[in-house]
Amino acid sequence: MAKKVISINEATIRFAGDSGDGMQLTGTRFTEATAIVGNDLKTIPNYPSEIRAPLGTLAGVSAFQLMFGSQRVFTPGDLPDTLVAMNPAALKVHLKDLKKGGTILANANAFSEKNLKMATWEANPLTDGSLDGYTVYSIEMSKLVGKALENSDLTSKGIERTKNMFALGVLFWMYNRPIEPTEAWLRKKFAKNPSIAEANITAMKTGYNYGETTEIFTTSYAVEKADLPKGKYRNITGNVAVAYGLVAAAEKAGKELFLGSYPITPASEILHTLSGLRNHGVKTFQAEDEIAGITSAIGASYAGDLAVTTTSGPGMALKTEAIGLAIITELPLVIVNVQRGGPSTGMPTKMEQSDLLQAVHGRNSDAPIPVIAAQDPADCFDCAFEAARVAMKYMTPVILLTDGYLGQGSGPWKIPDPKKLPKIEVSHPDSSAIGEDGFMPYARDENETRPWAIPGTPGLEHRIGGLEKENLTGMVSQDPENHQVMTDIRARKVENITQDIPPSEIHGDTKGKVLVLGWGSTHGAIHVAVERARAKGQSVSQLHLRWVSPFPSDLKTVCDGFDEILIPEVNSGQLALLLKAELIRPIHQLNIVRGEPFRASEIEEKINEILG
Amino acid sequence: MSETIQGIEELNLTRKDFVPGNEVRWCPGCGDYSVLANMQKTLPVLGVKKENYAFISGIGCSSRFPYYMDTYGFHSIHGRAPAIASGVKLANPDLTVWVITGDGDGFSIGGNHMIHALRRNIDMNIMLFNNRIYGLTKGQYSPTSLLGKKTKSSPFGSVDRPFNPSAVALGANATFIARALDVDAKGLQESIKRSQRHKGASFIEVYQNCLIFNDGEFADVENKATRPDSALFVVHGEPMIFGKDKDKGIIMKDNHPKVVHLGEEWTEEDLLIHDETNPIITNLLLEMTFDPKNPTPFGVLRAVDAPTYDEMLVDQIREVTEIKGKGTLEDLFYSGDVWEVK
Numbered sequence: 001m002a003k004k005v006i007s008i009n010e011a012t013i014r015f016a017g018d019s020g021d022g023m024q025l026t027g028t029r030f031t032e033a034t035a036i037v038g039n040d041l042k043t044i045p046n047y048p049s050e051i052r053a054p055l056g057t058l059a060g061v062s063a064f065q066l067m068f069g070s071q072r073v074f075t076p077g078d079l080p081d082t083l084v085a086m087n088p089a090a091l092k093v094h095l096k097d098l099k100k101g102g103t104i105l106a107n108a109n110a111f112s113e114k115n116l117k118m119a120t121w122e123a124n125p126l127t128d129g130s131l132d133g134y135t136v137y138s139i140e141m142s143k144l145v146g147k148a149l150e151n152s153d154l155t156s157k158g159i160e161r162t163k164n165m166f167a168l169g170v171l172f173w174m175y176n177r178p179i180e181p182t183e184a185w186l187r188k189k190f191a192k193n194p195s196i197a198e199a200n201i202t203a204m205k206t207g208y209n210y211g212e213t214t215e216i217f218t219t220s221y222a223v224e225k226a227d228l229p230k231g232k233y234r235n236i237t238g239n240v241a242v243a244y245g246l247v248a249a250a251e252k253a254g255k256e257l258f259l260g261s262y263p264i265t266p267a268s269e270i271l272h273t274l275s276g277l278r279n280h281g282v283k284t285f286q287a288e289d290e291i292a293g294i295t296s297a298i299g300a301s302y303a304g305d306l307a308v309t310t311t312s313g314p315g316m317a318l319k320t321e322a323i324g325l326a327i328i329t330e331l332p333l334v335i336v337n338v339q340r341g342g343p344s345t346g347m348p349t350k351m352e353q354s355d356l357l358q359a360v361h362g363r364n365s366d367a368p369i370p371v372i373a374a375q376d377p378a379d380c381f382d383c384a385f386e387a388a389r390v391a392m393k394y395m396t397p398v399i400l401l402t403d404g405y406l407g408q409g410s411g412p413w414k415i416p417d418p419k420k421l422p423k424i425e426v427s428h429p430d431s432s433a434i435g436e437d438g439f440m441p442y443a444r445d446e447n448e449t450r451p452w453a454i455p456g457t458p459g460l461e462h463r464i465g466g467l468e469k470e471n472l473t474g475m476v477s478q479d480p481e482n483h484q485v486m487t488d489i490r491a492r493k494v495e496n497i498t499q500d501i502p503p504s505e506i507h508g509d510t511k512g513k514v515l516v517l518g519w520g521s522t523h524g525a526i527h528v529a530v531e532r533a534r535a536k537g538q539s540v541s542q543l544h545l546r547w548v549s550p551f552p553s554d555l556k557t558v559c560d561g562f563d564e565i566l567i568p569e570v571n572s573g574q575l576a577l578l579l580k581a582e583l584i585r586p587i588h589q590l591n592i593v594r595g596e597p598f599r600a601s602e603i604e605e606k607i608n609e610i611l612g
Numbered sequence: 613m614s615e616t617i618q619g620i621e622e623l624n625l626t627r628k629d630f631v632p633g634n635e636v637r638w639c640p641g642c643g644d645y646s647v648l649a650n651m652q653k654t655l656p657v658l659g660v661k662k663e664n665y666a667f668i669s670g671i672g673c674s675s676r677f678p679y680y681m682d683t684y685g686f687h688s689i690h691g692r693a694p695a696i697a698s699g700v701k702l703a704n705p706d707l708t709v710w711v712i713t714g715d716g717d718g719f720s721i722g723g724n725h726m727i728h729a730l731r732r733n734i735d736m737n738i739m740l741f742n743n744r745i746y747g748l749t750k751g752q753y754s755p756t757s758l759l760g761k762k763t764k765s766s767p768f769g770s771v772d773r774p775f776n777p778s779a780v781a782l783g784a785n786a787t788f789i790a791r792a793l794d795v796d797a798k799g800l801q802e803s804i805k806r807s808q809r810h811k812g813a814s815f816i817e818v819y820q821n822c823l824i825f826n827d828g829e830f831a832d833v834e835n836k837a838t839r840p841d842s843a844l845f846v847v848h849g850e851p852m853i854f855g856k857d858k859d860k861g862i863i864m865k866d867n868h869p870k871v872v873h874l875g876e877e878w879t880e881e882d883l884l885i886h887d888e889t890n891p892i893i894t895n896l897l898l899e900m901t902f903d904p905k906n907p908t909p910f911g912v913l914r915a916v917d918a919p920t921y922d923e924m925l926v927d928q929i930r931e932v933t934e935i936k937g938k939g940t941l942e943d944l945f946y947s948g949d950v951w952e953v954k
Contacts, residue, residue: 299699418941465687
């Protein structure tokens, strides 16, 4: 019987299983194959903070979602069309999100009485009719891989582990994705253990053939290539993109890159990525704590490196005093905060945007700092590059805000031509900077930045530190007038960065009823909601801020063009608070803090509510 | 050695080169003055260019030190100097990095950075001014104040057991440990020289008198008259002898150090010989610190060779680059599965 192939524009798939079932890996492989097909896509992992929660429990469920399409894809999708459930717990946790009439692919062998009980199912949902509203493919995956691999060298446990590759194979068939890239990847990954590679490949092919030959599947889906701008692409997570952006900035500035960092979820991948780049001259220093992470970076900056520290919320709290030191010593430094749910330890593996006020204002005294926020995984590259450029140009620490969703989620990245990345001009004074009164470490240029004089330069010996310094001479000063002067300069230095911020790009009309204003990772969901609203003829536009400190100089003018402003944020209203003070006008807010990104539909509903 | 001496002549540095124009603002009579003077006297003969020195400090009286040295200097925040210095050294391994800290800065708020800087063996010199008191905040007990110490924050006597800083350094596997006395110029200069020439993290504990809040804390060793009988100055390879008439020594008795009088019963042959490379000897000396029956040991207590973090990092960058080739942005960007949209 010939099987039907239906062409669709987009699909959202969620892989869910026990944290030991390899769902992140399965999702990533599906993503790579999808990227190679040429679809646009976005992904988001969702996993527990325990490394191995008890097997089969609801707490131990790990998931990975991606949306892909033949048109531009801005979010990893709201509700999945297809749910892969490797055990009863995964089905229990994720069924509520599945679209009505959606597809379930389940490993029937995992639905044992014990597992059902652990997942709090009273009866087996695969057989008791409770899933009648869905298309259910209940497949004995464990049994099928067991049979396919009965002659393999692997232990029965090892064979059982290949069931995720079986599920992947079925999905490759179902969505017409190539299996070859994963085959090659498995051979490379298990080069030292070919029997594991071959077993996984067999399991994947068995799954693929199972889709192709068995009669339970009647239909597969095709998603055409997306109409992306011309160029070469690869899939990239936000954390890797941050790392690459920093390496690129260092090279373009002719600097060595130094990272001082302490491991923390969900930021550690930046440390992992950079520590693997020794042949790019990257120095990574895994410090004894968060404070040493930033202070070692401050030391490296003082000595002339492009210095960076990476962390998440609790680590930011610990670095606070040192950020003040970088501000008063006017040293370039990039501080990356991959935000997570808080307060305190909070929800380490879940995303939130709730460190904005901490970034902008969270220090003792008047301590202004530029803050830039990335809006999607690929944008993390550009923002990291820009943060480094601004830090060195204006001699200031810069905070880059991303979050767990951006950092660990992925999307296609149009690979830039390294030769076309702008050169970052950096200069260090030499003995020619010595004037009649000696060297002035706090002399000011046209942007009021001071010279970056590095130890080892003859004749420029000088002292810096956390005590207030006299402008120009850099001598310790507790003089009242001087403190006023220095406080004002520090504020103006940050304000001066507005000259580097390009005019605001508005998605939609420049005047109208509602402006949906956002920052950070809400970009995709807002974009989709605004698109849908505009398609319905509603007068809605989008402005997404990259720099949240300072604000772009045209912000007020842009906002004046709209009757209403809506700010959706994954926090309790932090940008709204800042903007109410900036714009002095009422603002509509949409705030969620569930540890998850917005669904576009939620923003759409809020727009409807405002427009009445 | 001849190269170094030639280098020193070429540099032609004097004490004056290290004295900046600004006024030193420690209390008159503070032990810090002597340490500063001896640092300024010693550096010119060590063969390092003035611009290659970086003095990093934290917070406290002693941490004002960098302002009084005409070198590159960074007076940072409380306790963090070893971490900042680590970044300085790793960014530019050609620099000679000094950390100036105190008992509160280095062993209370900054204790974590201290032990990790020492264990990593990053090539830097850490000088701890131990006055057993918080001076800058005007007289609270510190983590090195002795039990029973009456201070503003311990009016009935401290119930806080103190650290022995050099013993902590040994516990952190420091590769160089010396102890010196603020009033002993010779000992200070020797410690500074040896420390700077040592490859790796060096730790110098300076007993320093705080005239205002803890005067006389080290009276028995500071006082010239009592010092010979209260202090033991150790020299590598030589027997542990002390006393005004060089008539006392240290032996091992029942697994503990014991003072004996040289004469008929005991001769130099019976005495312990100092060995900088033997952690058991170092530990034994440090055990004597708080023991009133024994003299307080000074000098280079430990010096061993071990690979330094900074050299290993440089080597690793070179080796990986040799194997993989110098990384380019092109290589990096195209390191994943790439597809083209035409």
